Amino acid sequence: MELISQHAKRIMEGCKERARQAGLRFGDETLEYIVTNRDMVALGPKVMIPTLYDYWVQDVEVLREQGRYELYPNNPYETVINTRPPISYYNDNNPDWLNVMIFYHVIGHIDLFQNNLFFRHTWDYDFAGRALADKRLFAKLRSEKGRWVDYVIEFARTIDNLVGYFDLLAETDGGAKGGRPLSLLDYYFDIFLQRGPKPAVSLYAKEIERYNRMRREFPEDGELRFLKSVTEKHRELEALHAKKVQEKQQVGRTDPLRFLMEYSPFLNREENRWMLMILEVIRSTSLYFQPQIRTKILNEGWASYWHDTLFLGDDRIRGHEVDYAIVNAKVTSMPRVGLNPYALGMRLFQYLEQQADRGRTGLAYFQTHDRRKRQQFDRATGQGRDYIFHIRENYCDSMFVNQFIDQDFVDQHRLFVVGKRLNKERMTWQYYVRSRKAADYRQMVADSLYHPPRVEVRVDENNVLVLDHQFEGKPLLRDFISGVMLGLEYLWGGEVHLYTSVPIPVKANREDDGQVREETPKRIIEWKRFRYTMKDKTLARTLAE
Amino acid sequence: MKTLRQLAQELEARGLSAEQRRVIEYELALAERSGAADVHLPGPAPAARSLYSYVDPDLFAQGLPSPVASMVAAQSLDHLLQRDLQREQDGFPRKIRIGKLVKPGRDGDDKVVVIPTTVEEKLIHDSVPEDEEGEGQDPGEGGAGEGEEGEVIGEQPVREEQGGGSGSGQGQGGAHELESTVYDLGRVLTEQFALPNLRDKGKKRSLTRFAYDLTDKNRGFGQILDKKGTLRRVLQTNIALGRVQAGAPVDAGALMVSPNDRLYRILSREKDYESQAVVFFVRDYSGSMAGKPTELVVNQHVLIYAWLSYQYQNQVETRFILHDTEAREVENFQSYYQMQVAGGTQVASAYRLVNRIVAEEELTRDYSIYVFHGTDGDDWDTYGEETLPELEKMLVYASRIGITIAENGLEGSRRSEVEKYLTKSGLLEAKKELLRLDVMSKDSTEARVIEGIKRLIS
Structure with a gap:
């Protein structure tokens, strides 16, 4: 070189x-x-x-x-x-x-x-x-x-x-490590009441109401009284809270590498x-x-x-x-089909600069609902450059995309979401305009952004390392699980568990006699939680719930 | 699809066990659900270009070489494989894979294969499987320009020729930039994985090709002095002259050397004798082959092809046959590799086709013939009534028939029909030298696949 x-x-x-x-x-x-x-x-x-x-x-x-x-x-x-x-x-x-x-x-x-x-x-x-x-x-x-x-x-x-990565950002941001300590009250409302697959909103609202009433009735010790009533009702609450607090104090809860370095x-x-x-x-x-x-x-x-x-x-x-x-x-140039980050990003910056030049970034603009007025909205602030410099300093892709791709932008550049389907008669893959809505376009871009799975780490009884994959509507790539867990077992020096959700197709279209119904029903998937266990270099999978 | 249903009914009339009925119904259901007449799609849906695949050097046309090309092992392949062997001894599974790799030869040249590959496993998201229309939860792609919602803006033929792929059957594409010849892969397989050499390479046949070799001898001048031959001639001359007597010691210094006694080897044109082979790769692409069995079979066939190429010094012709209830020949490995599964299963149809091709083209005269058949072992012809006679015909001319059964795991661990009727027929024992069977589970690894090849060809 x-x-x-x-x-x-x-x-x-x-x-x-x-x-x-x-x-x-x-x-x-x-x-x-x-x-x-x-x-x-x-x-x-x-x-x-x-x-x-x-x-x-x-x-x-x-x-x-x-x-x-x-x-x-x-x-x-x-x-x-x-x-x-x-x-x-x-x-x-x-x-x-x-x-x-x-x-x-x-x-x-x-x-x-x-x-x-x-x-x-x-x-x-x-x-x-x-x-x-x-x-x-x-x-x-x-x-x-x-x-x-x-x-x-x-x-x-x-x-x-x-x-x-985001923990690191939070730390370099000068914020206290881990943020505010988790109080019993926070735990009760934010976690305890919302656990389970379908937390009852009515119950939550009722409890908030009760809490507020107590605060009003007993200005000095209303909170204490409320907590007392709650802990009497749910005796396990305090223990669960203590456990959660302890978990939160551990470093690397979502950072398996750091967790291993600290606790293996x-x-x-x-x-x-x-x-x-x-x-x-x-x-x-x-x-x-x-x-x-x-x-x-x-x-x-x-x-x-x-x-x-x-x-x-x-x-x-x-x-x-x-x-x-x-x-x-x-x-x-914007490809007819495809997502070119250079083209999209540049257009978005140019669009935002224009918008900001006319002062279309503030409350006044967004509160203008009349279409004509909106089109003519121009405060001539000339703040465009400053605005995009602000964006380059404070934004990342997901914020950039989710916040700024709006219908005006999509219309201006005639963007759309492309769908793809198989045409069996012609034996071709057909590309068609699926949607021109900004929301769909935004969703499509957001979905194609990099997003690693979120995995929480903890140690169970018997010193088992537990990875808990947080469900976000996507399964883990199964072929790779074995290799990863083999390595983890080595680095941890013992048994490793991984909890994750797996899509199971529901066989709605098959009846007991094996006959198939005439029409082809839409495929339905059911998500089931599975546990992978790696012990002595062998992987096993069991249904967890 | 009616014919398929009729076929099933005919079989039904002859009587079926509950298990067989289940398999047949399963494949029928799969086939009928797809609905179209030609249900074997020749490849997966085209993949969208990732937004992260746009990079500066490409776009600015700087002409910087792709870094992928630089992945050509800086360490030698032998070294890498050595390391891999060491891994196994250290108690970790092997990582370097050989043979996931196909690039079919255009115009018949067999530049095909990438050599060492590996994958770094990480926890990453998978996509939720799409349904057949490709609609699924696919978020779609971006687009720009004219067109109403719903309007079709372009189409891409399903049968498009694409560069090779790493997947098989239903796998996905993604061209490999690296190429190496199948021949090299064959060499690696033979040497590193201790695959046996062929004992009998069939009969030799002269080709209109010549090799240049130092085989001819010439007196007086030439490229390399043949010392032994020269000495022999010198002695002959001296005996003729009476300078060497029987019984008396020879004084080497006193020997006379005539210029004509010098014997040389000289470069000369030789007719090349080579053996030739034709290999039939037969793959079951019925509905029950979906997923892993197909991948295993196709992988194994790539490796066998590579090995034979090496053994026959590239003089291998290949024919590719796919079958469900009917058999068809496809042109190249690409189609063979990527055609997707559907339909019912009748092994006999494929064997019949092989026999017909061999007979019509009189292949037996000039070629050693190999047949490798990969299936999941299901056969609607439960007792092999049609299959076995065809197989016996084949055994007359074939140098080796290797049948791979990759279990699809649809019905537990029971033995498959093909395995059952083959065992029952006694052919496996009687024609041990010609017919081999290898049964592997659907979770088999690369190592197991290679192990299987040993079984089929040793």
Whole structure:
């Protein structure tokens, strides 16, 4: 890998100046490298981080039959990486104008990396340097422990998508760890009354009412009286509350890696303590990548917005507008079918800038229900830029999408949700316009965002590690469960249980005699809770309820 | 579908046990529910492009090479497999997989296979299974442009040729960029998994191909001096000249060497003799094969194909036959691999087709013939009344018939019909050298599949 030529570097410094004038903020130093095919051999498997630790899976093609991006929550193969200084990669024979365009795009990314609050935990150190230290650590461990290092890496990586990223964000936010302590009263209303599959709303309302009445009647000790009556009625309440409080105090409740590091008897044995270092590296590496996958639309949209804005205003590359247009169209055009994050993100930023320029972001606008008035609403505040800078600082994909995709936006860009069905007569897959409603479009985008399962960890009696997969309408990929639990059993040093929900098709269309009814009824699924048990490297599955 | 129903009724008339009736009804139900005449879909629904698959280098046309190509093992395959073996000794299951991998040869070249692959298991969400229309809970995809709600904006033929896939039967696509020849896979299988070499490669047949080899001898000049031959000629000359006497010690220094005595090996054109094989891959694609059995069978067939390619130095012709109640030949591995299951089961139909092809094309004259059949063991022809005679015909010419039964687990652990009537017929014992049967459960692993191959071909 060699640095880009002085000539190109000079051009890029010019780009930085222009970007700064436009309001982008980023560190002074950047590194640009020319990469060749040979460099890519080394860089590709290491997700473009030149110093990432070595691991044998990087030498093997990884099967991508199941959601690649679910498995690897990072953006491999990007042009720029979030290090200090940021490093970006260029092809040897790019013409200057293309390098300028790419560099503006890169600056957009860098600006987002260094200002978006979801990246805050990556601001204080240089990941490339840290990765190098980790790589050396692994090399040293390998020379001492041999192949067992790779086993531990492998097992740790089986759960590296379940790191407590949001816990980390909450902590770096300066908030108290774990937030407010859970009082008995909170527990009673927020958890106890709402347990079970169908909590009775009437009961809840009645209790609230009773609580308020007591507060009114006995201003001094109304709450105490209420609690007394409640604990008398439900004798188990206090014990349950105490248990919950204790659970909440444990670290890593939704972060299996951290939980293991803290509580695994096996890992905390003197002779196994070296494994903790590996787990820590895997965990921090994963945490480093977390914000990237959660800001794909925002990040690419932001970068595209800026390369478009800055390139066309750059006086140095006049005469390449047509070349630029061709490449830009490829990057930022809305596909007829498909979801291009560059196109969607850029349009959303542009739309929001326009909206904010006319002051259409406040209460006054949203309270205007008259359609005509809404169309003509213009306060001419000129706050557009500020508004999108605010968004780039405080939003991630799911907030961005859920909050801002509205019907006006969908109509303006004629967006729709595409459905797909099999036409048996013509033997084709037909694509059709399923919906043009903003709500549906928003839902569709939200559904395609990265979302790892939420798994809560605790220890049961007999020192069994229990993973509790929170049901969100989706099953876990069954083929992978065995491999993951095998690794967990090793790292925990004992039996591991996993609770999860599994869809069971209800055989409504079959009668007892095996006859099939004429029409084909819609398939019905029933969700059942199952328990997977991993003990002595054998997996068993039983119905849990 | 009426014919299928009629067929079932005919069988019913002849009498069926409760269990058989259940299986038949199950397949009938599956077939009839789909409703269309041609129920075997040649592949899975096209997958949407993930929003995360849009990346800078692609879009900016920078021409950076794909990092995937760089995954070509930096460590050698042998090393990786060695490591995998070590895993097993350490008490963990093997991770490196070989053979999940197909890229059919266009225009007959058999560039097919990717080599070492693995998967990193993690807890991730799966999608809720869709129903047949592909409607399910599928959130849909994004789109932009004209069109009323409900309007069809485009279609994609189901029979589209796609790049290879990792799935089988009902698996999903996703082209593999890496290629290696089947031949290499065969070599790896033979060497690393200790698959046996073929004992009898069939009769040799001359081809209009030539190899250049240092086989001819030439006196006076050439590429490599044949020392032994030269010495022999020198001695002959000297004996003729009377310089070497019987009984007397030979003084090597005094021997005369004529230029003509020097014997060389010389590069020459040789007619290449090669053996040829034709392999019939027969797969049951009836309704009961759904899921795992199909995957197992297809995987095993890829591996067998690779192994034979190696054994026959690529001189292997393949024919692919699919059957439910009727058999049909498909053009390439792609279709063979991806055609989805439906319909009832009659093994005899497939064997009949194989016999017909062999007879019509007179394959027996020039080829060693192999037949590999994968099924879940269900057969509506419960006692093999039709199947067994066809099988016997086949045994006359085939070098090996390997039948794989991948249990579908539909009816517990009872033995399947095919297994039953094969055992009963005594053919497995009588023609042990020609006919092999391998029964595996539907939870079999890759290692078990390879173990099965050993059983079929050893």
